[in-house]
Amino acid sequence: MSPAENLDAFREEYREWLSAHVPRDWGHLLYAGANEMIEFQRGWLRTLDAAGYAAIEWPAEYGGRGAGLAEQIVMYEENARSNAPALNIFSMSLIHAATTFLAHGTQAQKDWHLPRIRRGEEIWCQGFSEPEAGSDLASLRTRAVLHGDCYVLDGQKVWSSRANISNWCMVLARTNPMAPKHHGISFFVLDMRSPGIEVRPIRQLTGEQEFCEIFFDGVSVPVDNLVGQPDEGWRVAQTTLSAERGLAMVQYAHELRTQMEIFIGSLVDGSTEDSAIGDALLEGIGGYYSEIEILISLCESGLRQQADSDSVGRASSVVKLYYSELAQRFAEYTVAVAGLPAQLQQPVPNRLVRREGADWMLNYLRSWALTIAGGTNEIQRTMIGERMLGLPREPLPAGTP
């Protein structure tokens, strides 16, 4: 079979499997509690895993299929088509943590974590940002000091999504305060059940509590939990971040396509029999529809070149900037079209639910996380200017390390 035929066969196979396995009527979970939602998603992940679909891009030895990007995209498309449950609680595990382990992990780390991630036994969060290290992440102050065969961790992290329900965390900590700031940082994986950890959820402007603060007070981390070389954690973190801007971004882009379908669907349902949709509305829909398709193609072509190019870092800034601002503009548009009804308070649904509960105002409020998180868009613009276009750096104030 040709590659295209193989892909068609895979699509056929997966579509058939989904039609037999996607849980029916899970809309009631829209307002379910956290535990119920975790169990539901874990159940779905295990169903996928039993059929070999949990992590198709991983090597076969870890339960994957060594599948390429094309197959993963097929899965995103088919998931959306069949209204399959999203796995957002586990995406930090399946994408960010797994990508980091596969690139930099020791054999023991891979053997321990990857099967547990696949089975939904581990929920991961990321401890990168700090109160004084946001855009200037490399100035982070959380310290890890080696004592015998353990590092002792002290400091504070912030903006860690789902840290309150996670059992593992990827942590960046300073191990060499004398080195230049990018070179004294190490990358650890931390069992969140270790003594000395306190997690406090932060109430966001949407009313939700997804981001958390994490406090480390003399937390012991075994040396074996170091990922990559000591003091070279910055490089490891780039892998984690590239997963955020790579595969995860393809998924976000497909979710935006689903939102567009829901939006059009809501207009179709709400329209009168003779469908008095005007040219102005069609124009707006057509513009955003085009841009979402351009975004999807941009993400996919960017990923395709990831393997053979060192331009991923610079190109991913373009994707992040375009995605987040398109999502925000589209959200603004839907709120404007929806009018006053969109201004009414609604119960805040779990974000994984995809077709039900279109709340355009909530979507709009959430969009401000997109333009801030993962490196603010201002930082992205500076990176594009300096790394991609070769513009000169801004002179640093005297005395800056």
Place this chain on the structure above:
Amino acid sequence: VTVGPTFVHRDAHDELRAVARRLIAQRCSLAATRDIAETPAGFAPDVWDAIAATGWIALEIPEIYGGSGAGFAACAVILEELGRLAVPLPYLSTAVLGVGALIHAGSPEQCRAYLPGIASGRIRATLVAGFDHTGVGLADSGLRYRRLPGGDLIVAGTARFVPDAHTAHILVAAAAGETGPCAVIVPAERSGIEIQLEPTVDRTRRLCSVRLSDVHVRADEQLAIGQAARELVSQLLDRAAVAVACDSVAGAEQVLAMTVSYAKTRRQFGRPIGTFQAIKHHCADMAVLVETAQVAASLGVKALDHASTGEGIPWPSAAKAYCTDAYAAAAGTAVQVHGGIGFTWEHDVHLYLKRAKLNQALFGSPRWHRTRVGQFAWSRAAPQSVLHVAEHS
């Protein structure tokens, strides 16, 4: 400074692109363009001959008629390289519209009569159809026909904003009539055809008003009638839309390169202005426009070469709307970053700004094209609902 595409692989035509970029840079400098732009014809015949000699006009013409039988993707390379230097040439009207009409709807006799001449550069062509911003295509062409006993036609009316008609040897004209729309191909010198230049702000292109006073068209000069004519015009407009998208992408790449280069060398407050975030972020925004427009244009090109059965998103429209808007926004930002010097006649950036603005308006406005995509999206979600929107065919 060259800003290469990060996301779009163009390897299929790398060699053609390299040759085209070199030859066009040699023959079509912006300084030369400024002189040519002030002549009535608006293009240099010797450059046209040079382009014809390379075979670039004939890329899509089948080999039996003296061409190379390539796909639109090859043509797109030339369109981009011409757009990069805002070259004034009737390439789009002849190689995209004229050739397109003949390879899609021409009879063997019509193809034999015209395609070898077009391939050699001896014959130039254009499309006379409706290009108003309110609507494009047959319904608005401004031309009507009536049929004489025996099958010949009489065509009358005025079509405005016709590209390059003043230098065309043959006209493909779309007219409405009692027996449905009709497309014909006639020599521009046919009695009753009057062509006047319309003074465009963008001096690198020429638009004309074409008046037909009871022009006699022979039955064998008919290209298509009824549904076939509708499809032909729609196909030609898709080609024109993608062609303009290609021109726009390269133009946007060029204004970005000009602007980045200026930001690196122009100094104020004792340092290059590119060190300032305000300038750097303007450039980054332009880069995002360029990268996304490259993706959109390449999808437009792909859609023409692998014409699906009308099930997918109308990429030619999506690409036309997105790329021309991106070009105009990038060119505007380029003027801003250049500051005072960018507002002068001497600086080249205004050549691009004006070309970008014409590209937006040409062959259907971005609004019109977005609406077309919106109709597609809507009809996909609500196949039964009737849309109360203007007929565009």
